[in-house]
Amino acid sequence: MAWKTLDDMDLDGRTVLVRVDINVPVEDGHVTDTTRIDRIRPTVTDILSKGGRPVLLAHFDRPKGKVVPEMSLGHIRGTVEDCLGVPVRFAEDCIGVAAKTAVAALAPGEVLLLENTRFHAEEEKNDPMFAASLAALGEVYVNDAFSAAHRAHASTEALARLLPSCAGRLMEAELRALEAALGTPERPVVAVVGGAKVSTKIELLSNLVRKVNTLVIGGGMANTFLAAQGVEIGTSLAEHDMTGTASEILAAAGEAACEILLPVDIVVAHEFREGADSETLPVDACPPDAMILDAGPQTVAQITAAFDHARTLIWNGPLGAFEIAPFDAATVAAARHAAARTGAGLLTSVAGGGDTVAALNRAGAAEDFTYVSTAGGAFLEWMEGKTLPGVAALVAAGER
Incomplete structure (x- = not known):
């Protein structure tokens, strides 16, 4: 520019x-x-x-x-x-x-x-x-x-x-970091998009499936995508009226040869509180009266494997209910792995968004990312491809 x-x-x-x-x-x-x-x-x-x-x-x-x-x-x-x-x-x-x-x-x-x-x-x-x-x-x-x-x-x-x-x-630092992440990135490119609602990130997801090689979807958004595929998600947070949109995004990813990573195992609980009893189950085994609050270790292994093959990472949003333990485990593990790869000079990592910054700080990983943006709406609109x-x-x- x-x-x-x-x-x-x-x-x-x-x-x-x-x-x-x-x-x-x-x-x-x-x-x-x-x-x-x-x-x-x-x-x-x-x-x-x-x-x-x-x-x-x-x-x-x-x-x-x-x-x-x-x-x-x-x-x-x-x-x-x-x-x-x-x-x-x-x-x-x-x-x-x-x-x-x-x-x-x-x-x-x-x-x-x-x-x-x-x-x-x-x-x-x-x-x-x-x-x-x-x-x-x-x-x-x-x-x-x-x-x-x-x-x-x-x-x-x-x-x-x-x-x-x-x-x-x-x-200057923001613009150079974002140009490196989405403008002329070193490939392969992986994007992590988490958070609660698909409805707030439709444009973001639609843009990313055309720009990145692998898209990791986490948090409550992942539940909506799972529901769109017919997976039972119990009482989990999800936007059931957005399952059609989720299916469209999955189809668009297929056309663009963008790999979508959704949870293959899940951490569930019957209540959302610090230290609540929880268990790790296959993604299709969520009890009707339980809620999905985090991704499981097999999912984390798939995500970190994607990081190992990537040269550029863009991160917006947590993988689970990171605010309270033990449902911060997936976000913390993935963030620390990305930070280690970045520190070794193997990955360019750019992250942004309020919850994202808080999650990376909780993991002790923010300082080792290539760039962490404090911008919220501007960071998202840039990722959406807007001027x-x-x-x-x-x-x-x-x-x-």
Whole structure:
């Protein structure tokens, strides 16, 4: 793709508008997970080292175009300053006199955090006048918020058309990782798709069967596919109204020569709780009053064997009810095997999605994956083969 990076930009003495995603969880006034803030540090550091003056644009929660004091980015300014390790000033608006005054007062080596862009309804409407007001604050635009790139908002899409633009370090890493996984991957390619519902991932599955060599389906989704094949699944979580769609996806996989891996053995229980009594059974032996909560060891062996023959792995979603033991066993075992192959230089592994990140962290495998995306919707839409407005705008800017 033709998008530019920070290496292509002259930033010395320039005010740099940086779209970031620091929509972090806050409880009782304290940030409970600083991951998203930590990940923008390389971009901010590089801008400062190039003599630029970083001005951060960000949203926080969902104020729906109104000023909601509890959703002010001012509440996390101190945490942003601690994570970045440089002085961070704050402006009480992202446009207008307050923003212009704060930009003018910004000293070398300092960062400015502007107030929540979503306090203005024009942000989510991708309003050109609002985008122009943002653009008036700076001379260069950097998008470092891949997780918001699937939204055509003023600060993610329109702004890139108004200023010289490039990808930040986090955006660059995301795009390169996804290009390596789905754009021009080293084959064979294996995809793991888990989670509860087929209905939320129809487009994803339909795209992947045309792109990968092997598709592993796990979690509650696998139950729907099993039911589509006439397998009795007891009281398991499943979408019985989606069995026709599941059958269509299986047929499409056959036409595309994509191997589908479904459970061949299952871990079942009569209740869903920590430490519940469970047993491992053949896939066609689920009791009528039991539920499938994880894949069994024979299934894990098939999955890890697929990893052994793969050169690229894409992972979205757990293989079972990973939140509680013992139903995390399949996810943990498969994740650790993938991490070991990656660490040995034998596999390029890219993972993303909220539950996926949590599952890989639970397995202690996340750090050994090639890349783990913190983006949710944007990661899924990329895997679905959709054009992301924020990325498209950067590509167009790179071609100007």
